[in-house]
Amino acid sequence: MAYLVTRTSLPFVRKYAEKARESWNDIFVHLENLVVGIKELSMNKDFRTTYMDDLLIPKSKIQNEYKIRENLVSSLASKTTDMILLLGIAILIIVIGRTQFVEISFFGEYLTLVLFTVAPLSSAAGFLGSIKKIEVALEQVERAGMSLNDLPGHEMLEPGTNKWTPDRPILELRSVEHEYYHVDEEENFNLGPIDLAIRGGEILFLIGGNGSGKTTLAKLISGLYTPKSGEVYYKNQKVKPDLVEDFRDRFSAIFTDSLVFEELLHLKKGRLEKEGKELIEAFGLKKKVRIENGRFTTTKLSEGQRKRLGLIKSFLEDKEIYLFDEWAANQDPSFKEIFYTSILAKLKDKGKAVIVITHDDQYFDLADKTVKLMNGKLSDLVPAN
Numbered sequence: 001m002a003y004l005v006t007r008t009s010l011p012f013v014r015k016y017a018e019k020a021r022e023s024w025n026d027i028f029v030h031l032e033n034l035v036v037g038i039k040e041l042s043m044n045k046d047f048r049t050t051y052m053d054d055l056l057i058p059k060s061k062i063q064n065e066y067k068i069r070e071n072l073v074s075s076l077a078s079k080t081t082d083m084i085l086l087l088g089i090a091i092l093i094i095v096i097g098r099t100q101f102v103e104i105s106f107f108g109e110y111l112t113l114v115l116f117t118v119a120p121l122s123s124a125a126g127f128l129g130s131i132k133k134i135e136v137a138l139e140q141v142e143r144a145g146m147s148l149n150d151l152p153g154h155e156m157l158e159p160g161t162n163k164w165t166p167d168r169p170i171l172e173l174r175s176v177e178h179e180y181y182h183v184d185e186e187e188n189f190n191l192g193p194i195d196l197a198i199r200g201g202e203i204l205f206l207i208g209g210n211g212s213g214k215t216t217l218a219k220l221i222s223g224l225y226t227p228k229s230g231e232v233y234y235k236n237q238k239v240k241p242d243l244v245e246d247f248r249d250r251f252s253a254i255f256t257d258s259l260v261f262e263e264l265l266h267l268k269k270g271r272l273e274k275e276g277k278e279l280i281e282a283f284g285l286k287k288k289v290r291i292e293n294g295r296f297t298t299t300k301l302s303e304g305q306r307k308r309l310g311l312i313k314s315f316l317e318d319k320e321i322y323l324f325d326e327w328a329a330n331q332d333p334s335f336k337e338i339f340y341t342s343i344l345a346k347l348k349d350k351g352k353a354v355i356v357i358t359h360d361d362q363y364f365d366l367a368d369k370t371v372k373l374m375n376g377k378l379s380d381l382v383p384a385n
């Protein structure tokens with residue numbers, strides 16, 4: 001009977017274990033994206049919210065459910081088996097008590113002691129242990145969800161109250177400084193003090209040699225780094241720590257190590273279908289990827305192709321400030337041309353502030369202004385040709 005109970009439960013345990021494992025594999029990809037794509041997630045509130053609320057949390061709940069079912073069925077089966085065995089022993093005791101065909105004290109000393117106490121107790125302890133493990137796993141999933149949704153600094157910027165007009169800069173850096181401490185080197189890297197301003201509809205080129213501090217400045221500009229000293233202003237309003245999250249949300253930024261997520265759920269459906277399709281075609285990705293059900297069908301592409309996909313997503317995000325850190329570096333000339341002449345022009349027409357970190361001097365005349373970094377110091381503005 002005990003064997004039958006175990007046997008019957010096995011297909012169910014197997015089914016739920018398989019489903020739990022399948023959904024865990026899916027969640028694992030999303031968890032990996034959380035780590036690798038933390039910059040993109042922390043810079044985009046709508047995307048972060050849909051990623052957490054519509055994808056990761058529901059999928060975690062489904063996974064939990066399967067895992068709990070798997071544990072429940074296997075525990076029920078093993079407890080029922082124990083019960084049947086104990087019942088058998090109880091019946092045996094009654095029968096021996098009535099018929100006396102074995103000395104009851106002899107039987108009691110050995111069999112009861114072994115079967116009644118050791119085996120059930122150890123399996124009961126094991127059962128409690130697995131309940132604890134489930135509780136801990138659940139708490140950890142909860143915490144992962146909470147910590148990203150609950151980033152510090154969730155006050156909203158209020159530009160209207162600061163007498164801002166569109167002829168004034170959207171973004172200003174005033175005496176901003178940053179420092180990297182290098183343990184194994186004698187000198188630290190010091191950036192700044194930097195003064196910089198950019199208006200809507202303006203294209204700013206940021207140039208400079210390797211290691212001059214361009215990416216570091218880009219991270220300060222976009223609120224990913226907090227300046228050691230100095231201030232950042234958004235539409236006349238000082239970006240204090242509790243405004244940083246909202247400030248970052250005004251940006252669409254592509255860094256050299258940015259992750260391209262398949263999910264596009266936070267973007268407007270109409271734009272995705274029309275403009276998304278056109279851009280995929282223009283950037284030579286038509287045979288590789290489509291937009292279906294609010295997501296790219298794949299991001300398993302070459303590095304250059306993936307960066308083009310990232311640019312398409314960034315363009316469709318429709319933010320106020322765009323920042324591209326050497327986006328064009330490894331692109332074919334024809335795609336560089338589309339980026340510099342078409343994409344940047346469209347962003348400018350839409351009144352976006354666009355910051356482009358670049359080494360492509362053949363396009364320098366497209367900038368409204370160009371600034372150069374050398375050893376962490378910003379040189380005088382180089383006027384556009």
Ligand SMILES: Nc1ncnc2c1ncn2[C@@H]1O[C@H](COP(=O)(O)OP(=O)(O)OP(=O)(O)O)[C@@H](O)[C@H]1O
Pocket residue numbers: 180181189208209210211212213214215216217
């Ligand atoms: N995370 C970091 N920790 C410590 N030092 C850093 C870090 N990132 C960059 N640096 C240092 O800061 C300096 C500026 O780096 P940054 O990446 O801003 O330069 P860059 O102008 O973007 O260079 P590239 O053209 O190669 O991209 C370099 O000397 C670098 O070694």
Ligand SMILES: [Mg+2]
Pocket residue numbers: 214215216325
């Ligand atoms: Mg760089």
